[in-house]
Amino acid sequence: MKRIVVYGATSEIAHQLTRLLAHNEECFFVLIGRNKDRLDTVCKDLKSRGAQSAEFILCDFLNKESLKQTFIEALLVLKEIDTLILAQGSLTDQLKANTDIDYALDEFFLNFESMAIPALLYAEYFEKRQKGQIIGISSVAGERGRKTIYIYGSAKSAFTSLMSGLRGRLAPHNIHVMTVKPGLIETPMTSHLPKSPLFISATSAANIIYKGMINRKDSIYVPFYWRFIMRIIKDLPEFIFKKLSI
Numbered sequence: 001m002k003r004i005v006v007y008g009a010t011s012e013i014a015h016q017l018t019r020l021l022a023h024n025e026e027c028f029f030v031l032i033g034r035n036k037d038r039l040d041t042v043c044k045d046l047k048s049r050g051a052q053s054a055e056f057i058l059c060d061f062l063n064k065e066s067l068k069q070t071f072i073e074a075l076l077v078l079k080e081i082d083t084l085i086l087a088q089g090s091l092t093d094q095l096k097a098n099t100d101i102d103y104a105l106d107e108f109f110l111n112f113e114s115m116a117i118p119a120l121l122y123a124e125y126f127e128k129r130q131k132g133q134i135i136g137i138s139s140v141a142g143e144r145g146r147k148t149i150y151i152y153g154s155a156k157s158a159f160t161s162l163m164s165g166l167r168g169r170l171a172p173h174n175i176h177v178m179t180v181k182p183g184l185i186e187t188p189m190t191s192h193l194p195k196s197p198l199f200i201s202a203t204s205a206a207n208i209i210y211k212g213m214i215n216r217k218d219s220i221y222v223p224f225y226w227r228f229i230m231r232i233i234k235d236l237p238e239f240i241f242k243k244l245s246i
């Protein structure tokens, strides 16, 4: 039996992942997000695919107190929690962020703080219980600050660092902490980008993440070849890197 809390549960990647979990394991879900209708649709879909239960909690992901409250509410619903999945995110419009500081900071909050607050709260809970699992979706964009995407990238970079620290802290307590670094996945978030052979479907991404969960991986690229692409990008000398339009 698995009691799972999912933040950003309406995300296409999270939805495909929770479908796999519902199909393969005895799961009780609490889904957290901002859109009642979309959350309700995902709950119904998961129940039709084998979930034991699926309920949702509304949250303002730009509000610290609202985020903290969801932990209390999720615990009230599930009584105990085994797995936390963090999947919300927004691909920041970098040009807008260059001139609109409030927008830039909100985007940073969504892509970092809204993930970090639950990660820290559930980490403490899992540490006390001496068991648990945290799956956090970061991004290859967090590997090196690029001029076209550095607000989103710096938030993801901070989140990758946070997950790495939590993994070290929680490893002695047998708690699995996995960082997921997708490359290009076909979801509403990337629907405006020109398609390239590097894109994979959200279903394929979910399969890779699910295998990583089963095999208790520390950190995974989705798919694996992004490890090599990012190695090249990270190794480029700064005097070349700063001239690139990537």
Ligand SMILES: NC(=O)c1ccc[n+]([C@@H]2O[C@H](COP(=O)([O-])OP(=O)(O)OC[C@H]3O[C@@H](n4cnc5c(N)ncnc54)[C@H](OP(=O)(O)O)[C@@H]3O)[C@@H](O)[C@H]2O)c1
Pocket (backbone or CB within 6 Å): 008, 009, 010, 011, 012, 013, 014, 033, 034, 035, 038, 061, 062, 086, 087, 088, 089, 090, 091, 110, 137, 138, 139, 140, 181, 182, 183, 184, 185, 186, 187, 188, 189, 190
């Ligand atoms: N797709 C990719 O190529 C890619 C690559 C690297 C990393 N990722 C990461 O993968 C995760 C899942 O994204 P996805 O690709 O599945 O995208 P998606 O389907 O567009 O999902 C985005 C999720 O974030 C939520 N969200 C966005 N802005 C929000 C806001 N201001 N307040 C509250 N919730 C908000 C959305 O909620 P609503 O349903 O209410 O809009 C939705 O649940 C994200 O963390 C993303 O950064 C994706």
